[in-house]
Structures are given as C-alpha cells and as structure tokens.
C-alpha cells in the first residue's frame with residue numbers, strides 16, 4: 081500500500097491514474113521529487129506561483145506572522161495584516177476608495193461577486209435585473225454558482241440540471257457587439273462576468289482589450305455590473321498588473337485569488353466600487369452582504385499577500401514580466417512559421433499557448449496524456465487543456481530556462497505533428 085492510498089485526488093480517475101509524483105521540496109522554478117528528479121514548474125502550480133517557489137521574502141513574512149496571530153474570526157474582529165493588505169489593494173484598484181471583501185479561493189471570490197451583483201440590484205430597487213451574462217467557454221470555478229457561469233457540457237455535465245441559466249455571448253464572433261445589444265435589450269441583465277483578455281481553462285484563448293470596453297460600455301448603459309474575474313490574469317500574467325488595466329473602461333467588481341499570495345497561501349478577495357458597497361447600507365441586517373467563510377482573511381495568508389504586493393510592484397518584477405513577454409513575442413512567430421497550419425500559437429504577457437490543429441479540443445482527448453508525459457519525461461510540468469498546451473511560468477524563469485522549454489516544445493512538435 082502506498083502512502084497516498086488514502087487520498088482522493090482532484091481531476092483524477094482514481095481507477096487507473098499513474099502514481100502521483102511526490103514533491104519533497106520546491107525552490108524557484110523547480111519542484112524536487114522524492115525519486116531525485118528536478119522538474120520545471122511550467123504552469124506555476126495551477127497558475128498560483130508568481131515569483132518562484134519558496135521566495136525568501138514571502139517565507140519570511142509568513143514566519144514573522146506565525147509569531148503573532150494564527151487565525152481569528154473576521155466578523156466583529158479585525159487584524160493588522162487584513163487592514164494593511166486592504167489598504168494596499170485599494171491602491172491598485174481602478175477606483176478610489178474600493179472595498180475589499182475577503183475569502184479564500186477563486187471560486188468563492190466569484191460566488192461573492194455574483195451574490196454582490198444580484199443583491200445590489202435588489203437593494204437598489206431593480207429586482208427585474210435577474211440574469212447573469214458570461215462569455216461562451218468561460219470558466220469561473222468549481223462551486224455551484226461558478227459552475228453555472230461556465231459551459232455546462234464538459235466537466236460540469238453531471239450537475240447541469242442543478243445549474244442556473246446564464247446568457248452566453250461569443251467574444252470571438254464577428255457580431256459580438258450585436259450579441260451584446262440583443263442581450264441587454266430586455267434590461268434584465270444584473271451583471272456580466274468575464275475573464276479579461278485571457279480565457280484560461282477553455283484553452284488560453286486571447287481576445288483584445290477593445291472587447292472589454294464593449295462589455296463594460298453596455299453594462300454602464302444598462303445598469304448592469306461588470307465583473308472582471310482576474311483570478312488567473314491578476315498580478316502581471318497578461319503583462320500589466322491587472323488585465324483590466326489594458327482597457328479604458330473599468331469594471332465594478334474584481335475577483336482576485338491564485339497569485340494574490342504569490343502562490344504560497346490560500347486567499348482571495350472580491351473588490352467592489354464604492355457605489356456597489358453603499359447599496360448594502362441600510363437600517364437592518366437584511367440589506368447587508370450575509371456571506372463569510374471560516375478562514376476569511378486568514379492573518380497568515382494576508383501577511384504573505386501584503387509582502388507579495390510589495391514584490392510584484394518592484395521594477396525587478398516588472399522587468400522579469402517584460403522579459404518573458406518579449407521572449408514569447410520573439411519565439412511565437414518562429415514556431416508558427418516552422419509548423420504552419422498544423423499549430424496555432426498565441427501569447428499574451430507571460431503566457432504562451434500552442435493549439436494543435438486538426439485534433440479534437442476536448443479535455444478528454446488522449447493527446448492530453450501524451451503531451452503531459454512527453455514534457456514530464458523531459459523535466460517540465462505542462463498540464464495541457466485538451467489539444468492546447470501552454471507555458472505559464474513563475475517570473476523567476478531565466479532566458480536559458482525559457483530556451484530549454486522552447487527547445488522541448490519544438491522537439492515535441494517535430495515528433496507529433498509531422
């Protein structure tokens with residue numbers, strides 16, 4: 081019996097899954113395995129790790145906080161790390177005087193945003209605004225509310241009949257503006273939630289900032305709230321601190337998680353504009369946002385996130401992000417030219433994706449396992465999304481290490497698309 085035999089792993093067919101790899105240490109770009117191997121974390125451990133594993137400043141911030149306060153109920157009580165972090169988050173929010181609602185993962189940040197939007201409409205006398213609009217193929221998390229926002233025929237099929245209906249618009253279609261006009265014409269959209277610039281889980285699909293402006297413009301005209309799900313895109317992934325920074329119009333609510341603590345501790349926030357916050361004011365409790373979690377604003381997580389916010393805003397972090405972006409920008413056209421129509425290469429900021437053409441794009445496609453195994457055998461963790469594989473590295477990756485990964489990408493393609 082293996083020591084992992086008592087564990088039911090996520091996204092895993094336990095009947096035939098290969099034995100999981102045991103990680104005993106992580107440092108910078110690398111995961112160190114019990115069997116002696118050293119693996120490049122090409123996907124930043126589910127898109128969380130920003131600067132590299134066990135970053136000394138983040139570890140030190142955590143150590144310091146462990147000497148002061150572990151955890152405390154966050155209703156009726158507050159603490160310094162949560163207050164300091166909120167003050168810093170307000171500075172990077174696109175509006176003055178944002179309000180920070182804490183939770184502990186991306187899905188809950190989204191649940192809270194949706195609950196805020198629905199109740200905002202009720203509290204402001206717009207009960208008829210009941211619908212949520214989303215982008216077709218979007219992904220917003222694993223809880224029932226966030227599952228409802230995504231396409232329901234893939235992963236979420238078993239739960240389909242329990243998930244509320246949403247209005248889905250195709251951001252890649254030529255008539256997106258027309259779809260927006262139609263969707264908003266009945267005046268019943270409460271909120272529009274979207275992954276800004278980069279739709280991660282559905283295959284690292286990238287759309288221009290002008291589409292964000294179109295979404296927000298329609299929201300503003302029709303009294304709907306625009307919710308930017310920056311759970312993946314936040315903290316430099318798309319080149320700017322937030323993907324929303326690349327659009328002129330600003331959302332009303334922003335969800336952040338994953339990179340918020342640099343990939344060290346679970347923490348999430350839902351940021352709201354002051355006018356959303358003020359709609360929850362009232363004489364009694366029924367107007368308030370009645371939501372919270374046991375580990376809301378965990379002090380250890382907040383302390384690490386505060387340090388991460390300092391690091392991510394240093395010129396050094398910015399230049400690392402710019403270097404990775406420039407490297408991808410240079411490499412992408414080269415392999416596109418080399419493999420022509422057999423692949424589609426795309427990139428935004430620090431993320432580069434390669435879609436293998438002529439292969440069905442489902443997450444259940446066996447090509448997934450082939451890609452995964454190939455890169456792992458070459459010392460790189462890649463976790464493909466069906467026929468799409470991508471590099472989403474911690475920002476500490478060097479140009480030599482990028483060259484190494486690129487070289488393996490080319491050799492994989494030579495072996496599999498020629």
Ligand SMILES: Cc1ncc(COP(=O)(O)O)c(C=O)c1O
Nearest residue numbers: 185186187219220221280311312
């Ligand atoms: C855009 C987006 N929103 C929300 C989530 C859910 O985050 P979590 O896995 O922390 O619940 C994800 C996860 O991949 C995501 O990519």
